[in-house]
Amino acid sequence: MAKVYISRDDKDTVELVLRKGLLVQQAPMWTVLRLALALSLKQIAPPDESFDSLEGGHGGEPTVEVLTGESQKESEGFQDAFRVLLSIYHQQDLFEDKEDKLYARLLQRHIRRGLREIRTSWRESHDFHEFLYQEFFASQQSEANANNVQDAAALLHALEEFGLNAEITETREGPRVTRNLVRLSDAEDYGRLERRLDDLGFTLGLKEAGVFLSPAGEPKTVILDVPRPPQQWKSVGANLLSSWDVPALGLPLLLGVDVEGKPVIRDLAEAPHLLVAGTTGSGKSVCLHALILSILTTRSPQKAQLVLIDPKRVEFAPYKGLPSLFTPVMSEGIEAARCLKSLVREMETREKLLASRGAREWSELDESAPPRLVVVVEELAELFAQAPDAEESLVRLAQKARAAGIHLILATQRPDAATFSGLLRANIPSRIALTVQKGADSRIILDEMGAEKLLGKGDMLVKWLGDKTTRAHGINITQDDISTYLR
Ligand SMILES: Nc1ncnc2c1ncn2[C@@H]1O[C@H](COP(=O)(O)OP(=O)(O)OP(=O)(O)O)[C@@H](O)[C@H]1O
Ligand SMILES: [Mg+2]
Numbered sequence: 001m002a003k004v005y006i007s008r009d010d011k012d013t014v015e016l017v018l019r020k021g022l023l024v025q026q027a028p029m030w031t032v033l034r035l036a037l038a039l040s041l042k043q044i045a046p047p048d049e050s051f052d053s054l055e056g057g058h059g060g061e062p063t064v065e066v067l068t069g070e071s072q073k074e075s076e077g078f079q080d081a082f083r084v085l086l087s088i089y090h091q092q093d094l095f096e097d098k099e100d101k102l103y104a105r106l107l108q109r110h111i112r113r114g115l116r117e118i119r120t121s122w123r124e125s126h127d128f129h130e131f132l133y134q135e136f137f138a139s140q141q142s143e144a145n146a147n148n149v150q151d152a153a154a155l156l157h158a159l160e161e162f163g164l165n166a167e168i169t170e171t172r173e174g175p176r177v178t179r180n181l182v183r184l185s186d187a188e189d190y191g192r193l194e195r196r197l198d199d200l201g202f203t204l205g206l207k208e209a210g211v212f213l214s215p216a217g218e219p220k221t222v223i224l225d226v227p228r229p230p231q232q233w234k235s236v237g238a239n240l241l242s243s244w245d246v247p248a249l250g251l252p253l254l255l256g257v258d259v260e261g262k263p264v265i266r267d268l269a270e271a272p273h274l275l276v277a278g279t280t281g282s283g284k285s286v287c288l289h290a291l292i293l294s295i296l297t298t299r300s301p302q303k304a305q306l307v308l309i310d311p312k313r314v315e316f317a318p319y320k321g322l323p324s325l326f327t328p329v330m331s332e333g334i335e336a337a338r339c340l341k342s343l344v345r346e347m348e349t350r351e352k353l354l355a356s357r358g359a360r361e362w363s364e365l366d367e368s369a370p371p372r373l374v375v376v377v378e379e380l381a382e383l384f385a386q387a388p389d390a391e392e393s394l395v396r397l398a399q400k401a402r403a404a405g406i407h408l409i410l411a412t413q414r415p416d417a418a419t420f421s422g423l424l425r426a427n428i429p430s431r432i433a434l435t436v437q438k439g440a441d442s443r444i445i446l447d448e449m450g451a452e453k454l455l456g457k458g459d460m461l462v463k464w465l466g467d468k469t470t471r472a473h474g475i476n477i478t479q480d481d482i483s484t485y486l487r
Contacts, residue, residue, distance in 0.1 A: 002100035003061045004108040006033075010115045011059025017118065021128030029060070030067050036114025037067075037082075037107070039135060041089060044175060044234045044261055047109035048242040050484060064104050067111075082107070113239075120480065134231070155180060155226060158203040162196045164189050169221065174259045175234040175473050176455060177212075180224045187220050201453070210453025212471065225259055225471075227455055234261075236458075236473050238481035241290070246298045250363055251372060251407065254294045255287075255432070255462060256474040264472040266464050268295075268374065268409070269363065271430035272402035277415040277445045278434025283458035284411045285315045287432065288376060289477040291409060293485050295374055296324055307343065307375040309336040311382040318482045326373055333386020336377075340393035343375065343406065347397060350404035362405030372405040380412040381419045391421070398427035415445050429465045434458070434474075 006014070014032045022031065040047060064070075070077030086106050087094045094103045122131045152168045159166045165185040172179040184190065193200075194213060201210040204226065212225040236257050244254050250269025258264050268274065268291075276284050276291075295304050305326035310316035313331040320329050330336045350362075350370070359365055362372060375397070377383055383390050398408055408428065412419055420428075433451035436442050442451035446463050454460065458474030 002104035282434035337387035
């Protein structure tokens with residue numbers, strides 16, 4: 001009989017829910033395990049293999065039959081239903097799996113991920129039933145709401161109000177946004193729609209968030225991305241990082257998923273430098289963690305090393321002591337400025353190395369070349385406040401470090417002229433804009449409007465050197481995720 005293993009922590013969670021969470025007395029363990037399964041199935045990315053191993057011993061081994069109710073009475077079990085669910089979710093035929101090995105493993109991963117979710121999202125002092133209600137039903141209730149913006153009829157109605165005769169030919173539900181392919185009756189209507197886009201958002205009741213319009217590549221057809229309420233979002237979890245297909249690029253970065261849920265990957269080596277900007281709480285730091293973990297999970301220390309500068313002192317502490325660090329994590333502005341100066345010298349040494357090997361780009365060098373360096377600055381404005389001379393070194397690096405295999409990732413809340421001056425700006429062509437307050441802020445970051453209509457929490461517009469701007473939803477990396485990845 002195939003078994004599912006859970007850890008001691010998991011078992012504690014189950015027991016806590018049974019004791020303090022559920023209102024029914026003496027519910028069996030599988031009640032909690034099935035709830036955990038359901039919670040995990042709500043996420044779009046599959047749970048990763050970290051749930052296969054049980055550090056600190058296991059806390060129980062319920063059989064698959066108990067979980068699915070098959071052991072009770074053959075005819076009343078849910079074995080087939082569970083198998084169908086997981087087969088669809090994982091796009092694999094689990095009915096073929098005769099010994100139930102894979103089936104049990106996937107079941108275990110989901111259950112353990114669900115239990116972790118309970119552990120991290122539910123507090124003992126809070127009502128567990130309310131927690132479940134929010135997780136499972138709050139979204140459905142608003143789905144039933146006739147005014148729901150997701151409702152295609154509401155969209156058509158709003159378009160009609162602007163005198164636009166349209167037809168929705170397809171809708172695709174992404175993690176946060178519903179993508180509508182809309183056929184207009186007249187090609188001229190595109191301009192009219194573009195001018196009324198803010199009104200459309202307003203009519204749909206979207207407050208600051210907005211509708212994004214883009215051409216669909218077919219005549220008269222446009223794409224309208226309409227955000228759904230946060231209760232209906234599907235989370236983009238850190239497990240995406242353990243399962244991505246790492247492409248053969250210089251320095252691949254996994255930024256998140258696009259509006260339809262597909263991974264968004266860019267090459268930092270091509271960028272060659274990146275600005276990450278957005279208002280407070282928009283998700284800059286979380287985004288930096290995703291970038292750093294992308295580099296750490298895909299490159300061996302020989303191929304890329306990090307220089308982490310954190311004048312706010314809060315964010316980069318978990319990376320202290322990692323083998324992939326070129327210098328220790330820096331939290332003093334003065335110390336960081338000194339380090340940046342030495343990186344300018346490093347750049348010059350590397351330029352000589354390139355010349356001696358007759359190469360023009362770092363990618364032309366062989367394995368024996370020193371690793372690429374990625375310099376990450378958390379809050380540029382704070383660094384400049386503490387050490388104004390850091391700017392000169394950063395400008396020199398931005399101007400020339402690309403060929404030397406040195407790349408900058410600079411984050412700031414205030415990308416205005418004072419912090420992100422002309423020289424720096426001109427040499428950092430790739431940008432990520434998280435949510436900002438005004439269209440003018442978006443222009444400062446991207447040279448175009450749009451970021452003021454984003455949804456916050458890691459929603460971003462990505463403008464990479466040479467590419468057209470695309471929207472992505474960032475990976476939600478928690479402190480727990482970071483420790484898990486660095487372990
Ligand atoms: N990709 C994401 N998915 C879901 N939630 C997110 C995401 N990114 C950020 N958040 C949420 O937003 C909160 C704020 O994010 P973060 O600390 O990265 O903001 P910030 O822009 O660095 O803010 P500050 O400028 O104040 O440092 C996070 O604690 C998290 O709850
Ligand atoms: Mg921050």
